[in-house]
Amino acid sequence: MSENVVLKKKDFVSDQEIRWCPGCGDYAILNAVQKTFPDIGVAKEDFLVVSGIGCSSRFPYYMNTFGFHSIHGRAPAIASGAKLSNPSLSVWLITGDGDAMSIGGNHFIHLLRRNIDINVLMFNNRIYGLTKGQYSPTSEIGKVTKSTPNGSLDFPFNPVLLAMGSGGTFIARTIDKDLKHQGGIYKEANDHKGTSFIEIYQNCNIFNDGAFSILTDRETKLDSTIRLVQDQPMVFGANLDKGIILDGFNLKVVNIGEKYSISDLLVHNKKDKNLAMLVCEMTYNDLLPTPFGVIYAEEKRTYDDMLIEQMEQQIKAKGPGNLKDLIYTKNTWTVS
Amino acid sequence: MLYWLYERDLESTIKFLEEKFKSKPEIVKANIKALKTGYFYGETVEVIKTTFRVPEARLEKGTYRNIMGNECLSLGLIAAAEKAKLNLFFGGYPITPASDILHILSKYKNFGIKTFQAEDEIAGMCSVLGAAFAGDLAITASSGPGIALKGEAIGLGVITELPVVVINIQRGGPSTGLPTKTEQSDLNQAMYGRNGECPAVVIACQSPSDCFETAFTACKIALEFMVPVMLLSDGYIANGSEPWKLPDLDKLEDIKTRVIKKKSGDAFLPYDRDEKTLARPWGLPGTKDLEHRIGGLEKANITGNVSYDPDNHDTMVKLRQKKIDIIADYIPEAKVFGNEKGKLLVLGWGGPYGAIRSAVIKCNQEKREVSHLHLKHIHPFPKNLASILSNFDKVLVPEINLGQLSNIIRSKYMIDTINFNRVSGKPFTSPDIYDKILKTLKGEE
Numbered sequence: 001m002s003e004n005v006v007l008k009k010k011d012f013v014s015d016q017e018i019r020w021c022p023g024c025g026d027y028a029i030l031n032a033v034q035k036t037f038p039d040i041g042v043a044k045e046d047f048l049v050v051s052g053i054g055c056s057s058r059f060p061y062y063m064n065t066f067g068f069h070s071i072h073g074r075a076p077a078i079a080s081g082a083k084l085s086n087p088s089l090s091v092w093l094i095t096g097d098g099d100a101m102s103i104g105g106n107h108f109i110h111l112l113r114r115n116i117d118i119n120v121l122m123f124n125n126r127i128y129g130l131t132k133g134q135y136s137p138t139s140e141i142g143k144v145t146k147s148t149p150n151g152s153l154d155f156p157f158n159p160v161l162l163a164m165g166s167g168g169t170f171i172a173r174t175i176d177k178d179l180k181h182q183g184g185i186y187k188e189a190n191d192h193k194g195t196s197f198i199e200i201y202q203n204c205n206i207f208n209d210g211a212f213s214i215l216t217d218r219e220t221k222l223d224s225t226i227r228l229v230q231d232q233p234m235v236f237g238a239n240l241d242k243g244i245i246l247d248g249f250n251l252k253v254v255n256i257g258e259k260y261s262i263s264d265l266l267v268h269n270k271k272d273k274n275l276a277m278l279v280c281e282m283t284y285n286d287l288l289p290t291p292f293g294v295i296y297a298e299e300k301r302t303y304d305d306m307l308i309e310q311m312e313q314q315i316k317a318k319g320p321g322n323l324k325d326l327i328y329t330k331n332t333w334t335v336s
Numbered sequence: 337m338l339y340w341l342y343e344r345d346l347e348s349t350i351k352f353l354e355e356k357f358k359s360k361p362e363i364v365k366a367n368i369k370a371l372k373t374g375y376f377y378g379e380t381v382e383v384i385k386t387t388f389r390v391p392e393a394r395l396e397k398g399t400y401r402n403i404m405g406n407e408c409l410s411l412g413l414i415a416a417a418e419k420a421k422l423n424l425f426f427g428g429y430p431i432t433p434a435s436d437i438l439h440i441l442s443k444y445k446n447f448g449i450k451t452f453q454a455e456d457e458i459a460g461m462c463s464v465l466g467a468a469f470a471g472d473l474a475i476t477a478s479s480g481p482g483i484a485l486k487g488e489a490i491g492l493g494v495i496t497e498l499p500v501v502v503i504n505i506q507r508g509g510p511s512t513g514l515p516t517k518t519e520q521s522d523l524n525q526a527m528y529g530r531n532g533e534c535p536a537v538v539i540a541c542q543s544p545s546d547c548f549e550t551a552f553t554a555c556k557i558a559l560e561f562m563v564p565v566m567l568l569s570d571g572y573i574a575n576g577s578e579p580w581k582l583p584d585l586d587k588l589e590d591i592k593t594r595v596i597k598k599k600s601g602d603a604f605l606p607y608d609r610d611e612k613t614l615a616r617p618w619g620l621p622g623t624k625d626l627e628h629r630i631g632g633l634e635k636a637n638i639t640g641n642v643s644y645d646p647d648n649h650d651t652m653v654k655l656r657q658k659k660i661d662i663i664a665d666y667i668p669e670a671k672v673f674g675n676e677k678g679k680l681l682v683l684g685w686g687g688p689y690g691a692i693r694s695a696v697i698k699c700n701q702e703k704r705e706v707s708h709l710h711l712k713h714i715h716p717f718p719k720n721l722a723s724i725l726s727n728f729d730k731v732l733v734p735e736i737n738l739g740q741l742s743n744i745i746r747s748k749y750m751i752d753t754i755n756f757n758r759v760s761g762k763p764f765t766s767p768d769i770y771d772k773i774l775k776t777l778k779g780e781e
Contacts (some may be wrong), residue, residue, distance in 0.1 A: 045625070045626070066626075066627050076459075078462045081462065082466035084425070086622055213505075261631075268558055311445045314446040326447075327411055332399050334400070
């Protein structure tokens with residue numbers, strides 16, 4: 001960081017006209033990110049925002065930081081190159097469910113496997129918006145869209161579970177409508193060393209309106225969602241009268257009262273991998289509430305740190321590279 | 337036995353063995369014993385009446401070492417990074433016959449070289465774009481099928497005007513083709529293998545020892561003109577070995593990057609160009625006040641903002657081509673070997689250099705009017721190429737493809753050319769070319 005400049009939200013607002021549809025969930029996410037960036041202790045010039053293709057991937061143009069709007073699905077590879085080139089950058093990757101889970105699936109899993117210190121914000125609206133309404137790899141099976149008039153036949157990916165399976169070291173979920181929750185998650189992601197994956201449920205009000213309304217409507221949201229709080233029992237419900245217990249190897253909802261008390265409930269622990277796997281499975285499941293918060297966090301060495309370490313070791317072992325010695329080796333001869 | 341047959345000295349090989357098996361003295365001993373036994377056997381049995389004496393090759397004065405193409409090329413990249421005062425970033429995916437470049441560069445981390453074995457060819461190319469944006473000399477290497485996968489990302493490099501070098505060690509195609517055999521059939525791919533009007537610089541190595549200079553030049557052009565450069569080599573050059581006259585490192589040209597440290601006006605304008613070279617400035621992430629966005633959508637000239645303006649698109653399409661054409665003012669003029677005028681010019685590029693040159697030398701010794709021009713710069717061509725071509729009655733173009741350079745020459749200069757094409761996965765031999773020259777001179781083409 002160059003000097004102690006106090007940054008404000010407006011420092012991160014670019015002069016470009018925003019081209020998202022009015023009412024799109026993307027506005028709320030942009031707002032939350034612009035509000036969070038000033039507070040995370042990174043100099044403005046050290047932010048790099050990289051994206052792929054899709055509605056969400058317009059994001060870098062609206063951020064007054066260094067930005068790279070790239071090609072479909074490839075943002076993880078571009079972000080990796082930039083981060084490895086200059087590890088002091090704070091790299092943020094903006095992607096969508098089509099960009100990251102479909103065309104860019106390969107790059108996505110390998111980014112997580114390598115644990116390069118990059119923050120991935122995946123806007124999941126469960127639809128292709130920019131191409132005007134085809135089903136995506138996170139759309140529920142049977143989805144009727146322009147390309148599936150009789151219902152889609154593919155089973156969806158559960159992104160947080162895919163991230164677990166890829167060796168992800170920070171896996172969280174948040175939602176466009178909750179600015180405060182987003183901010184908290186982004187800060188935690190920034191503090192995490194390694195790849196941070198954040199799935200953001202985002203409403204596409206044109207092609208998949210209401211996809212998450214059960215999770216956001218006042219009447220239903222408290223009974224259909226659960227906030228994960230570290231070291232706290234898994235309680236939810238409008239009257240905080242429901243909880244999650246372990247039943248065999250499965251999770252089960254119980255009423256707190258006669259048979260079960262708070263002390264019978266599972267306690268959330270983001271460091272517990274087995275629990276995290278079960279929490280991930282609380283998705284596309286009508287019997288369980290949808291979890292929001294940090295599902296999993298693990299301290300693991302990052303690729304970028306190890307790369308620098310290896311380079312330093314090599315300099316120590318061989319001395320700094322000398323071009324002349326490299327070219328004029330022992331096996332030379334002279335013609336005179 | 338062979339050492340005896342060709343009257344070769346054992347000393348250098350003994351030294352090599354001692355070095356190679358330093359830690360295993362018994363293996364050194366055994367090998368030296370076997371070597372000497374064979375030699376003395378040849379000397380003693382007196383069965384073979386003939387020995388051969390290969391005269392010492394006539395080489396220019398200088399210090400030499402034997403080198404293979406891919407190694408020589410890698411050293412050229414390292415030298416360019418040093419001259420440009422940049423770190424070298426290499427991102428790539430293993431593929432025959434290009435993997436050696438990844439192997440070689442990965443050994444030199446103490447030079448500040450970062451190598452990244454990506455998950456696929458596309459990621460290799462994209463990591464290079466990210467590293468170029470962040471300020472490294474960024475390079476990828478592959479072969480035809482890999483380059484095909486990289487195509488879209490190379491296009492992103494063209495529209496974002498980032499300095500990257502894309503190396504293609506060509507092999508037999510199409511598809512998986514002949515991975516271990518040589519071919520020159522990716523020239524069209526280098527020139528045209530992307531969507532849209534998507535010009536890139538194309539430059540070609542001609543022999544193992546030439547790879548150093550060509551790789552250096554490719555990096556210099558990429559960095560000074562802010563363009564992707566396609567560097568063509570092939571399996572024959574990559575795995576071939578020859579004496580390399582070591583360059584005088586003090587005389588290597590400087591490389592002046594377009595990195596800027598401070599904004600000059602109110603705002604940093606990422607597409608505000610150098611008047612002469614049209615190269616845009618390189619504002620690196622981490623530099624105060626240079627925040628800007630680039631990307632694959634059409635850019636407004638000067639500001640770099642997204643633009644759908646019809647006239648701007650027309651301007652930018654033409655500008656991207658002009659950026660390449662302008663480079664012709666900065667590269668050396670083509671130099672003909674032999675007479676600058678005459679009956680026949682053999683025009684080549686890439687791997688067939690040696691075969692063509694020997695055939696032309698033989699013809700000249702026989703007083704036949706034949707000259708040779710070997711092109712290193714293919715896009716853009718050297719400025720004097722048109723006038724050279726017009727000085728010859730006939731132009732013969734031998735290529736290990738179906739006439740890809742020949743077609744470009746024909747369409748650009750409206751001249752007739754005589755093709756000589758054989759695509760067998762093998763390099764041309766000098767007699768192949770010699771026979772074709774004689775036929776051409778006789779008018780039997």
